[in-house]
Amino acid sequence: MATLDTTRDSFAARGMGARSHNVFAVLRAALIDWNDARKTRIALSALSDEMLDDLGLCRADIAGITGKTIRG
Template sequence: MALYDTARPTVDGRPAMRPAGLFGQFVGIFAAWNDTRVTRNALSHLSDHELDDLGLHRGDIDNVSRRGRR
């Protein structure tokens, strides 16, 4: 199984560098969208047996990948 590292540097649980204003909001929205996309792609490439090991079914992938956006 492959390992995907999508962690961003943080300081006290907050992003280390946080752009301000409208640009910062755009960056945050884009980062959330990209995290969802990466998660969905990683889970989609797993076999049904590997998903079962994680306690997931193929139909759960969209729900799992959206949890980070809330």
């Protein structure tokens, strides 16, 4: 799973360049979150019902975990 280092200083003191940097940082974080959810959805969907049950999940739980519905 990807991680995001939130301890770095921002570029807020640099004016206009800081705003564009923040926009790209937000877009990058959103892309990372989307990709993590996509990979999780694919991995969980590939498991059998018995394996999901071992994890305490059912197929309907996958959508709640990843925030997206699954099309059968």
